[in-house]
Amino acid sequence: MKKLLALLFASVLVLAACSSGGSTKQTASDSKDVNEITIWAWDPNFNIKALNIAKEVYKKEDPHLKVKVVEMAQADIVQKLNTTLSSGTTKGLPNIVLIEDYRAQSFLKAYPDMFKEVTGSFKADDFAKYKVEAGTYNGKNYGVPFDTGVAGLYVRTDYLQKAGLSVKDLQHIDWNQYIEIGKKVKAATGKDMLSQDPKDLGLIRMMIQSAGSWYTKKDGTTPDIANNTALKEAFKTYKALMDAKIVKPVSDWSQFVAGFNTGDVASAPTGNWITPSIKAEASQSGKWAVVPLPKLSGVPNSVNASNLGGSSWYVLNIPGKEKAVDFLAKTFGSDVDFYQSLVKEIGAIGTYKPAAQSDAYKAADPFFGGQKVISDFASWTNKIPQVNYGLNTYAIEDILTVSAQNYLKGKDLDQVLKDAQKQAEEQIK
């Protein structure tokens, strides 16, 4: 009996050794390209979660595809892409990468042949125009749209009430009206109207995009600063905000979040992606509302809609690209149910128009006093003016940050913008 057992044991061992040796080699060699795709993205609470939902959804399409999601800081992704793409190798590149819309054009221009064109794999008309434009280069679609950065004005209704105002008074206003309201609120409650990080010109970006303008001209390369009326008006408004003493200065993201979570500021004009952060302070439930972003006064084509941030998916031109495109097309590119789960599970709003009709988008949110926030954001999304973010958004913003400070210190605005224009031309032209 013992002998028999020993023999059995030995033979099992031998078999196991044989089989393990054989099978691992096979899987490694023949099906890596086909059965596995890698995706790089940042922000585990937002982008990575969205990817994981997409992964689950795509399992119905192709249960054998292994989707490897790698989380990296955005700066690292940019750096790794740059070094790898410029060296001409494809080793270590992912199949899909998330790129911020502001940076997309510079990548597409520098390495057009390294990205896989996705034109036709999704219906571009079903997405917000401004979003599709961000991922389009030379008339071809490269980006599959992900989240919208549609901006809104988050306001504390209780503070408004104290100042004798209501949400109605904030619908479709311009920034000058906003400043006046801010003064009233500060007088009534002692709270600042908003917080600002002087290093971050997000507010100015929202203002100029609401007027269909950007730091560069339509070609994406020529700086458009000195003669940009929208930018000029935005700078003026920015100074007016500061001069009205209704701005609480902050130095980083966590202070920015703390500003509204602690109730120190009465409003936050920013992208919709801030919703989870605002809702994080449950005690403020029912005290918030979202209204359309103010428009620039004195700029005729400025609308009460703009964008801040947002990113899209890009497929790299390496083996496995067909699978990667299919993965994106069947999830982010066309699936209403998928967009509903995105809204429900992480509050991420896409730019896919058919999804706006879905139940999840139309749900009322008790935190915002029963307002159909998602639906509102979705409708504003379609109004966002389309601009070409160009190649050098951040390079120009670095220059403008200094300019803004000079202007606030009292330098002449025209001169400030002229200097910035010159500097920008030297650097990027």
Place this chain on the structure above:
Amino acid sequence: MNWIPERLRNCRLFMIMFLISVVMIMIVSVAITWTMINMSEKFFIEKFSIMNTKVMDKIQGNLESFDNSVVTASNNLLQSETVKSILTQKESDVNVYYHIGQKLDYIKSLLNNNQVGIVLIGSNGAVYAADSAYWPINDEKLKNSRLIQNTLKEPKRLMYQYDDHLTNDPFGKDNEHYLVASRAFMDRLSGKVYGSMYFVIPESQFRTFYSSYTSLGNNVFFVDKMGTIVSSNETNFIGKKDKHLLLHAQEVENRAGGYLIKKFNGKDQIMLADYIPYLNMYMVNMVDKKEAIGDLIDKKSISFIVLAIVLMALVIVFFSSRRLTNSLSRLVKQIDNVPKYNFHQYVTETGTYETRQIGRAFNSMLDELHDYVDRLMQAQKQQRNAELSALQQQINPHFLYNTLTTIKFMALLDAKEEMEATISALISLLQNTIGNVDETITVKQELDNLKNYVFINQKRYGDRIKVNYLVQPDCLDQLIPKLILQPFVENSFFHGFNRKTDGYIHILIWHDGSDLICEVVDNGDGMQESEDGELPNTQRKQQLFSGIGIRNVHERIQILYGKPYGVSISSKHGEGTKVRIILPKKCCKI
């Protein structure tokens, strides 16, 4: 010569045991030491490789961010319309130089102010440079160099090359080497190449990205695909070609997460390597194995400790196995001697449990043997005794009817008194011999018997033969076997006086030390002594008083008392016979 194998034979068991132990201890300790040293060496190397992998990751981080700045700078140049027009237009003026100077200043800021020279070459033949003083190459030479050829061959790539023009130039500076990152100006959409750009990094600058991680015996090498050592903290290797290093690097790289131990520069090195795709080079980290772990494992002291332990173990084994085998071989020696010398010598029960048991078993076997032999002898003795006593009890009927015939004649002669004396002598003789069942009797009783017997004989045959009794008075109470003297007296009566007609018989009893000595001496015919001193056989049975002959007496004494006792006869023809009986002194039992 003979004593050596003898001694060896005695400790053969010990020798075998000890030798086996020695060999085993040696094997075990050597094996354990060897494995231990190997294992710890492996452990240290593994630790080292993990540590150095991390270091290499850090170096990679430095390189990557540097490369990123070069990429950003090159992208900026590539996307600049101004640069494109300057590099393609036919004529250039001062203004162009101003513009390009401004641009290059900005580019330098993108390069984080690293010590990098920048050279732009346009398709129109124009060359613009910033800080190219670092790089002593003239424009003509550059235009014909391998650098530019390689760059234009793969216009999409940002490539890093080792600039070997100085090593080929006999007048070049020997102490500086250069890495050149180059990229072609190419319109990606049209595919048109309109120039090329060069970022010249002095090797000493490149070295700063990793030099803080190196130390004596811990070196970093950058090897390009041609096998040229492009950069290293070991400066005298820079610029040299080493195909082996490249091969090693490829081998290490292909071993996932591993390291190799290779000979380089005549020393064993722990080698780690990473392929850096954007540099298209291998980064090789080499740690001098001797430097790194040579001191960690003190082989000398380990071997000393092991040697000491082995010696100690050997000493212990020597003594303990000696003790074990000693008791055994002593036992063997003792057992060996037993049949040779002495059955009575018991072995000593010492040593370990086993040898004690064996000794005990052997001893009890001896005991049993003794017991058995004793019992056997006892049985034989008893048998013999029984025979003898049966003989003893037997009064020869001849003697009786001869005696009775004598008495009848006395009655006829009417010698009443004589008759009565003879009858009473016969009565007490019969009483003492047949009636008394004791085996031994006192000397006094034996003398009485003798006297009666002699008296009867003298009545029958006349008193020509005189019998004298000379007995030490304190011997009278000594015990002697019954009828021990009678046969000899009888013998003297009937055989000693065939030719002589008269004579005497002396019976002497005395003690000498622990012995009781009886002698029957006659001055009769004497006899021819047989050569072997054997006692003569008596033939005439009818003459005997009892069944006991003189031969039996000797046997009986020896059975009863042992070898030293017995009968000896000396006789001379014509002079008489002397019979000496030696017995142990035995006091009468009360």
